[in-house]
Amino acid sequence: MKRIFILSFSLIRSDPRVMRQVRLLERNYRVTVCGFGPRPDADIEFIELESPRASLLQKATWAIKLLSRLFDSYYWNLPQVRNGFKAIRGRNFDLLIANDIAALPLALQLAGKAPVLVDAHEYSPREFEDKWLWRVLFGPYHHELCRRYLPRAAVMITVCQGIADEYARHYSVNPLVVHNAPVDQRLLPSPTIPGQIRLIHHGAAIPSRHLEAMIDVMKHLDKRFTLDFMLVETDAACMRDLRCRAAGDDRIRFIPAVPMADICRTINKYDVGIFLLPPVNFNYEHALPNKLFEFIQARLAVAIGPSPEMARIVQDYSLGVVADSFEPSALAESLEKLTDDSIAACKRAAGRAAKELSFEVGGRSLLHEIERLV
Template sequence: MSRPRILCISFSDIRSDARVLRQLEVLARFGDVTTLSYGARPDAAADHLELDRALPSLPQTPLGVAKLALRRFASVALDAPAMVAARGLLADREFDVVVANEARALPLAFAVAGSPKIWCDLHEWAPAERTHVLSWRLLVAPFMYWVCARYLPRVDAATTINTSIADMYAEQFGVRPEIVRNARPFVPELSPSPVTEGLTRLVHSGGAVPGRNIEAIIDAVDRLGEGYSLDLFLIPSRQGDAYWQKLTERIERSPRTTLHPAVPPDDLPAALNPFDLGVFLLPPHTPNHRLMLPNKFFDFVQARLGMVYGTSVETDRLIGDHGLGVVTPGYSAEDLVHALRGMTAARIRQYKEAADGVAESMSSDADVLVEEGILVRLTDGDTTAGTGVGEARGPA
């Protein structure tokens, strides 16, 4: 009997997308996976359809923008340059299961030939992905809301990163996604690194994109002075050349900040382990920021680091419940300086030991079970058990 044919769509470079990489490892156990994304073929994929990195996944052409402004969403859903290219690459190929990573991939998933089962992995609250940007708020947010309203009730499975965001999908679209956090596999070989008296080693990892407030962390470590250092493991944005140049110039002016090359997701815990405190100060520009539970939270846990986070609903709860670190009331350099000044080596050791204590329970084991359950249902033909989704599709 032939293995199920699985298509995984992600408008990212999957090789540097930790969430989709973990997803692929599970998909590959259930079938032969074809990936459709920017960048080269990920290792777990049997086949790959590569999109040109220059092609946007939203309808940003003059005609596309005009259609968004006129709310002609049905006619623009597949007009984005990357969507047009993707349909050409797919042609009439058929699949048994299609995994749409993020809501923007749903129109394409429903256009795939045949009648595949569709699982949508909603990495965040789609209608507010970038609502701090005026053009997104005016043009794209209404389109994303339409995509969710039109397609989500017809998928066979849906997942998202935490309960807060799942509740929003249930309230707005009548679909309650299952929870697949951004947790990563347990790294048993790591333990808390020693803490050096008189030196606090801060570290931050992730995408170097505007709005992440990396500058505030650099400013804080410069203000703190002797006894503090900051190491950055950053991934430049695909569209962020100007910002990247500005940020690297700021880093070069800081005597206490070191920029490292990005490391593969699997290697990140070991790269972070020598440091003391993982730092993230993301202002709540959007509901996704306010309700975040990002990859880096779980990266810091597996690296056995303490944490300093700007206040956010989900991370506040986990940090407080498990004694993992400090939550700052605001997101400025001064907030971070206040949180760090006077923090003792003994407290840092406590935070790192607390991370060690929860590393196994906060690993991706529970999330893999959810994904495996979905794939068992989809590949066996039972698409509705336990999901609250999977209504008759009708025309796309």
């Protein structure tokens, strides 16, 4: 049986894109996964890396290296890189999969003569370009990683066409697009309730996503609308701010997050999945996130701002509404036009689109490349 190594500097168990790779491969390959714990529930060998913790002195040392363009010294002395190298060196695999650019140099170092597939979850050189410190320290570093290492990968995949085009423009690569879509959940649209429109947003509580904008949308909507947030509390201060902003509006609730595998079934009872993401950086401008495809798999209507990658899918499949701008009032204006009948029609359209917009389709493309490489 062929041996495949998957490397990701992420919490593997809650990283949906990495877990889809695991599910795709675990039955027919001997899979070793290396990343942050706890161990995922899968038929794999798991090598846990300790999540990096650094003192102020260590952070200052890293910053000096980045400012001095000592990128090799910075990268190869990162704890997760050192520990990953120690854990894997000397072992042989038929294919290595590096998730995100940060994992690619190590995967190439470990590969020997084996091919390496790199999955770029974001456009790395501009990932947090809205933060000046990141632009100064990490922007040039990520550009150098891409310039040096991307051409050495046997295959590159990424999440959407806009990001693929940007990589191609700057680094002479030709990424394959594999969407962040879950497997087809085979659900039926839930019935609408006359006079009620139940909105849902799920994901992580991260300040840069400006989730407060969706609370502000509710200020412009009539009493038909309710909004539930189902958020993973990755930032306690962010959650406190959101709850404070929503206080006084009993139409807005915060409900417990559920495991990744249960998201679509849990939100199936709602009417509209809502996501208003201001384009504060390149990746947000071209966002095509898991949650859009989870809305579709849950057979919901969709309400979004004019994010081009998401808007293309919503409009092509007649799934919902796209606001004219990222202002909360603009999305509210689009939502106000929805009726019970139009929501039901969008839910039916999501049901028709769900099979095509699933990992069964994207996974076939990825599996074809993997089979070719091994």
